[in-house]
Every structure is written in C-alpha cells, then in structure tokens.
Amino acid sequence: MSNNYSRRSFLRTAGTVAAVGALPLTLVELAFAKAEDNFTFAYISDSHIQHIRGTKFVNNWDRGLIRAVAETNLISPKPDFVMFGGDLAQLGTKAELDHGAGMLGKLNGKLRCVMGEHDYYLDLGEYWSKLFGPQYYSFDHKGVHFVVLNSILTTDEWTYKRWPTGEQRMLEMAGLDNPNGSPFMVGEKQREWLAKDLAGIAKDTPLVVFSHSPIQKIYKGWNFWTDDAEQVQALLQPFSKVNVVYGHVHQIQYNQIGNISFNSVMATAWPWPYPQSYAQAEQYMPKLTIPMNRADPFFERDATGWQLIDVNTGRVALNYNLYSNRPRTVAFDPKLGHPVDKQFQAEATLQPNQTQY
Amino acid sequence: MKKEIVASGLAAVIGCALLAGASPARADEFTKQDVERWNQQFMQVVQKGRELWTSPALGKNGVVCGQCHPNAANSHPETYPKFQKQIGRVITLPEMINWCIRNPLEGVPLAVDSPEMTALVAYATYERRGVKLEPGKH
Numbered sequence: 001m002s003n004n005y006s007r008r009s010f011l012r013t014a015g016t017v018a019a020v021g022a023l024p025l026t027l028v029e030l031a032f033a034k035a036e037d038n039f040t041f042a043y044i045s046d047s048h049i050q051h052i053r054g055t056k057f058v059n060n061w062d063r064g065l066i067r068a069v070a071e072t073n074l075i076s077p078k079p080d081f082v083m084f085g086g087d088l089a090q091l092g093t094k095a096e097l098d099h100g101a102g103m104l105g106k107l108n109g110k111l112r113c114v115m116g117e118h119d120y121y122l123d124l125g126e127y128w129s130k131l132f133g134p135q136y137y138s139f140d141h142k143g144v145h146f147v148v149l150n151s152i153l154t155t156d157e158w159t160y161k162r163w164p165t166g167e168q169r170m171l172e173m174a175g176l177d178n179p180n181g182s183p184f185m186v187g188e189k190q191r192e193w194l195a196k197d198l199a200g201i202a203k204d205t206p207l208v209v210f211s212h213s214p215i216q217k218i219y220k221g222w223n224f225w226t227d228d229a230e231q232v233q234a235l236l237q238p239f240s241k242v243n244v245v246y247g248h249v250h251q252i253q254y255n256q257i258g259n260i261s262f263n264s265v266m267a268t269a270w271p272w273p274y275p276q277s278y279a280q281a282e283q284y285m286p287k288l289t290i291p292m293n294r295a296d297p298f299f300e301r302d303a304t305g306w307q308l309i310d311v312n313t314g315r316v317a318l319n320y321n322l323y324s325n326r327p328r329t330v331a332f333d334p335k336l337g338h339p340v341d342k343q344f345q346a347e348a349t350l351q352p353n354q355t356q357y
Numbered sequence: 358m359k360k361e362i363v364a365s366g367l368a369a370v371i372g373c374a375l376l377a378g379a380s381p382a383r384a385d386e387f388t389k390q391d392v393e394r395w396n397q398q399f400m401q402v403v404q405k406g407r408e409l410w411t412s413p414a415l416g417k418n419g420v421v422c423g424q425c426h427p428n429a430a431n432s433h434p435e436t437y438p439k440f441q442k443q444i445g446r447v448i449t450l451p452e453m454i455n456w457c458i459r460n461p462l463e464g465v466p467l468a469v470d471s472p473e474m475t476a477l478v479a480y481a482t483y484e485r486r487g488v489k490l491e492p493g494k495h
C-alpha cells in the first residue's frame with residue numbers, strides 16, 4: 001500500500017519515542033491511491049483531569065495527558081490535526097477544563113474536540129464550548145468527510161428536572177456504575193442535523209464519525225451504550241465506507257455492523273474492566289472483540305496505550321502500543337468484511353493471549 | 358455475633374445428627390426471622406461498602422475505588438489470598454485494598470479489621486457472588 005513510507009517513518013519515530021516511553025494517543029493515517037493525499041492525525045482521549053483543591057490536581061491523570069501531548073508533538077511526519085475524544089475533565093469544572101486546556105494548548109497543530117459526559121453535565125457544556133467550540137460539527141479533509149457527534153446527551157427529564165443542582169447532576173452521571181445515571185443518546189435534533197449534513201455527501205466518500213460513547217449497544221449499566229444507536233447507524237449505513245471511532249470505554253473494542261466499522265481508542269487516565277468481568281451483568285460485547293488482559297495497577301500507565309491508525313481505502317486499522325503488553329493491531333479485513341485482530345484472532349485460530357502478571 | 362455462632366454451631370450438630378440417621382434434634386433451630394435479620398445486617402454492611410467504594414473521602418485526592426473498578430469489577434476477590442508478584446508475597450484482599458488506598462487514592466490505609474475495611478470487602482465480594490473460589494489464581 002501507499003502508506004508504507006508513512007508507516008515506516010512513523011515506526012522510526014516510534015522507536016525514538018520508545019526511548020523516552022510510549023504514549024497514550026491515537027495517530028490516524030488515511031492512505032489513498034495518490035501519495036500526496038495521504039495524511040495522519042493523532043487521537044488522544046479520556047484524560048479525566050481531576051481537581052483536588054487550589055492548584056492541586058490528581059497527578060496520575062495529569063501525567064497521562066502530559067505524556068500524550070508531549071509525544072504527539074514528537075511524531076514525524078507531523079499529523080494534520082489532533083482529535084481529543086472527550087472526558088477532558090472529571091467533574092466538568094472550570095478549574096479542570098482550564099487545566100486540561102492548558103495541557104492541550106501545548107499541542108503543535110490544529111486541535112478538534114469531542115464532548116464527553118464528564119465535560120458536559122455540570123453546566124451542560126457551556127464552559128467547554130467557550131474553550132473548544134461547537135458540540136457537534138463536521139469537516140472535510142483530503143477527500144474524507146468527518147463528523148463529530150455529541151453522543152452523551154440524555155432525556156430532558158433527567159437533564160433538566162431530576163437534580164436540584166448542576167453539581168449533583170454531574171456527580172450522578174460521573175459514577176460509571178451509578179444506577180441514578182441515564183442512558184446516553186444523540187437525540188432527535190442532532191440526528192436531523194446529521195441527516196442534513198450527510199445529504200450532500202457522495203455515498204462512496206469515506207466517512208469517519210467521532211463520538212464519545214459507542215454508537216452501538218454493549219453494556220447499558222456502564223453506558224457502553226447509545227440509546228438511539230440504531231437510528232444513527234441507519235443514517236450512516238447508505239455510505240460504503242463508514243468508520244466510527246469512540247472513547248469512553250477505556251479499552252480495546254471493535255465491531256462491524258453492516259457497512260460500519262467500530263473501533264475504540266484508549267484513555268490516557270486509567271483502563272476499565274470489560275463488562276464481562278462484572279459477574280452480575282447482562283452485556284453484549286461484540287464477539288469480534290478479543291479483550292485486553294486486565295491492567296497491572298502497579299504501573300500507572302498500563303493499558304492506557306496509543307494507536308497508529310491507517311485508513312486504507314477509507315477503512316481504519318488501529319495499531320495499539322500497549323506499553324508492557326505486546327502491541328496489537330486491529331485492522332479491517334476486506335475479505336472478511338470486518339475488523340480483525342492480527343495476532344489475537346477468532347477462537348478457532350486463537351493464539352495464546354499475552355500475559356501481564 | 359454470639360447468637361450467630363451458637364446458631365451455626367447448632368446447625369452443624371443438627372447436620373451431624375441427620376447424617377447419623379438419628380432423629381433430628383429440634384432445639385433452638387433458627388427461624389425465617391433470624392435469616393432475614395442476618396441477611397439485613399449483611400446487606401447493610403454491603404451498602405456501607407458501596408458508599409465507601411464511591412466516596413471521595415476514603416482517600417485524600419478525591420479519586421474513588423469505583424473510578425477504576427465499576428461494580429468492583431476486576432477486584433477479583435475470589436482469587437485472594439494470592440501471591441501478588443508486585444508485593445512479593447501472598448496477601449489478602451484487605452492488603453490489596455490498602456495498596457489502592459495508599460497509591461491511586463493517596464490516602465491513609467485502614468486497619469484490616471476496621472468496620473470500613475469489612476464493608477469494602479463485603480461489597481467487592483458481594484458483587485462477585487456466584488463466581489467460584491479460586492484462591493491463588495492470577
């Protein structure tokens with residue numbers, strides 16, 4: 001493929017980076033027939049910057065984002081832009097968003113952001129929007145149509161009527177497993193916008209959709225879930241090459257539904273267990289997904305790796321660098337028509353999983 | 358507590374009597390109300406554990422157990438005691454909880470027999486109910 005040059009030069013850079021430690025970010029490369037159209041972008045997500053008091057923030061989460069930003073700046077060739085995938089803050093305060101924005105401000109190059117629930121539910125995204133702009137939007141870049149959705153909305157009743165204060169609303173939604181939370185949704189207004197936005201786009205244009213929550217239903221109890229996922233998917237299915245890249249889940253997931261490939265990105269803050277590790281849960285983890293081993297808590301950055309993503313002919317391939325675990329590659333397989341883990345395959349051909357401890 | 362020990366001791370006696378084929382002793386068997394009370398006592402401690410698991414006051418930096426362990430997932434209480442290679446010896450779940458309180462939560466460890474530790478262990482174990490015991494497993 002025409003991306004070989006770029007990949008080699010990235011890996012060379014990655015070797016240099018490895019000397020100072022690898023990073024939790026996602027580098028996305030889109031490769032096309034004409035080499036001059038090839039480009040990359042980086043993806044950093046879920047930093048959960050958490051205010052303690054005064055000028056003190058949780059050091060562990062700070063280090064994750066600082067590292068991702070520093071190493072993104074080292075990448076050569078330089079990515080065309082950087083995506084931040086949501087949950088910059090833990091409780092959506094100005095202190096947290098300002099502190100996070102300060103760290104993101106050190107990025108060289110254009111930054112675009114996705115709204116996460118931890119950024120939103122204190123003031124319904126008001127301060128976040130002052131810092132980062134619109135909560136949903138689209139843009140075109142070198143022949144690819146990108147869509148950014150705010151997928152963490154929920155019902156009006158829950159949002160506006162149930163909680164006496166924004167602080168309590170934020171705390172209720174911030175607890176991943178809190179039964180007082182509410183299922184995420186894109187909502188009717190935004191779906192109407194999306195339908196209009198896509199109306200003028202040729203059906204063979206590669207589509208890359210960024211959302212915070214998965215636009216598919218995996219486990220409702222932790223909001224690995226978007227309530228109107230099917231309705232959003234229906235708007236995307238007419239396109240021949242659709243990629244949904246999402247954060248929120250802090251772990252590797254991938255799936256294929258019709259024309260839509262789903263891939264998750266890692267968090268910079270901390271990893272989450274797979275829903276199947278919660279013994280009381282009814283969950284629908286995509287059968288395609290080979291889970292990561294559980295993280296080593298004694299290594300703060302474990303399971304917060306970074307990814308190099310190629311989009312060959314409009315389909316994504318994520319190359320995960322997982323620190324002390326073996327790197328993994330999850331790539332769209334055109335013969336099978338869905339993403340496949342290159343090393344950890346389906347059960348019939350499964351290799352022994354990596355060992356962590 | 359004393360009453361519970363007496364009750365379980367008597368239950369064992371009744372069990373032995375049944376095994377021996379003798380007529381079952383009926384003295385002081387526990388009632389439905391007893392079971393309800395014991396369960397209620399247990400669930401109160403589980404609930405207290407859930408509160409602590411999600412409480413910013415457990416540590417010193419506002420981080421809560423549930424941030425990394427929603428529903429106590431991946432705390433795998435059924436595998437303790439086990440050799441924790443990072444610590445270099447066999448430890449129990451309360452010792453691992455104290456590691457988490459000291460490190461990600463930047464807090465002060467609990468006494469392992471404190472009501473708070475009992476509550477945290479009760480919650481984590483309750484969320485893992487039904488999973489077979491595998492002490493020593495990684």
